[in-house]
Amino acid sequence: MERKIVFTKLDLAKYPFLEEASKYVGRLGFNIRDLEMMDPVLNRAEDRLKSALIGIRKEKSEILIEEVEIFSFPVAVIMAVATENPIVKRRFADYEAKRIVEYLKEEDPRKLIEIARRFGWRIKFSEEKNYGFALHFVDYLKNTINFNESKWKLVNRTLVKGEVLLTKSDVVRLLEEEARRYIESKLNVDLETKLPENLAKRINELRELISKEKAKFKLEEFPSEIINEAFPPCIKRLYDNVLAGRRVSHMGRFTLTAFLLNVGFKPEEVVNLFSSVSDFNERLTRYQVEHIAGSRGSRTKYISPKCSTLKTHRLCIDEGRICGRIKHPLTYYRRMVRRLQKRRERRESE
Numbered sequence: 494m495e496r497k498i499v500f501t502k503l504d505l506a507k508y509p510f511l512e513e514a515s516k517y518v519g520r521l522g523f524n525i526r527d528l529e530m531m532d533p534v535l536n537r538a539e540d541r542l543k544s545a546l547i548g549i550r551k552e553k554s555e556i557l558i559e560e561v562e563i564f565s566f567p568v569a570v571i572m573a574v575a576t577e578n579p580i581v582k583r584r585f586a587d588y589e590a591k592r593i594v595e596y597l598k599e600e601d602p603r604k605l606i607e608i609a610r611r612f613g614w615r616i617k618f619s620e621e622k623n624y625g626f627a628l629h630f631v632d633y634l635k636n637t638i639n640f641n642e643s644k645w646k647l648v649n650r651t652l653v654k655g656e657v658l659l660t661k662s663d664v665v666r667l668l669e670e671e672a673r674r675y676i677e678s679k680l681n682v683d684l685e686t687k688l689p690e691n692l693a694k695r696i697n698e699l700r701e702l703i704s705k706e707k708a709k710f711k712l713e714e715f716p717s718e719i720i721n722e723a724f725p726p727c728i729k730r731l732y733d734n735v736l737a738g739r740r741v742s743h744m745g746r747f748t749l750t751a752f753l754l755n756v757g758f759k760p761e762e763v764v765n766l767f768s769s770v771s772d773f774n775e776r777l778t779r780y781q782v783e784h785i786a787g788s789r790g791s792r793t794k795y796i797s798p799k800c801s802t803l804k805t806h807r808l809c810i811d812e813g814r815i816c817g818r819i820k821h822p823l824t825y826y827r828r829m830v831r832r833l834q835k836r837r838e839r840r841e842s843e
Contacts, residue, residue: 503557505559506558508593518564535565538568539699578700586673606618614629624651624658624659626659627656629655642759738770747785749797751785752797754782754785767782796823800822
């Protein structure tokens, strides 16, 4: 008989998607008006949002103040919604999901299964060698539908009696998607109440931060679907060279990696792309890709160099004449995506 798993207050601080976390807040009669007297909660909520915006992740080694952490999540959600900015919402959801992953990686396997079951997963321990978990294939497919890496395709997984065998890292990766969807659902609401003055003031400060970073955020406005046809000539050449296994300069690799990560590629997909290059070193490549993605080192997510820099390093095609006056590869991509989408809409309406 399985021993009942009990979630502690620390668990509620780490995993805001748990039903117990919402009930805990409800039991204490939390009211938005109470925020006038809750500066520690407001400070932490604001810290969560600012960290999401500037790409800094809270280290799991930091001591959590449980009460503050539990209450600051719903407050941060309110603040994100109040900015009325989709990029803020997307960054916050990503930041929180990544933060949760750091805790899940070190979680007790029994508790990991209980967390997964809270999302409705049909999951259990597996005794198969090299695997720790078995997940019903329907639940597996539901959570991998947006994964592009070949390793996640069902035909490439070990399937036993309708269950997909998974490692702990596999389970954590799938739970990351569940956590992100949960947070995104919380952000997809309309505020119908007047906010306290001190909270409104902090939200205005966030809007000012967003305004200062407007150019940077503008580059993030891409569709979830990756459209290779919209790649600028310089990126297309770098992409094709890597795909063909040809060696690419250090600047070329950085440019391609940063570009792909910003248009929607996952770090694992970029690592797999570079695996065809003759001097491929998986450990080094993974470190560099994750550093550029903002999950290592300074925790800053990089964007690809602007066109003038690419010209200096002789990575620009035909001195940019093909691209006109565009000054950044991501700007080219965004404009081409819009153009291609309009063409598609016209064809469908004919």
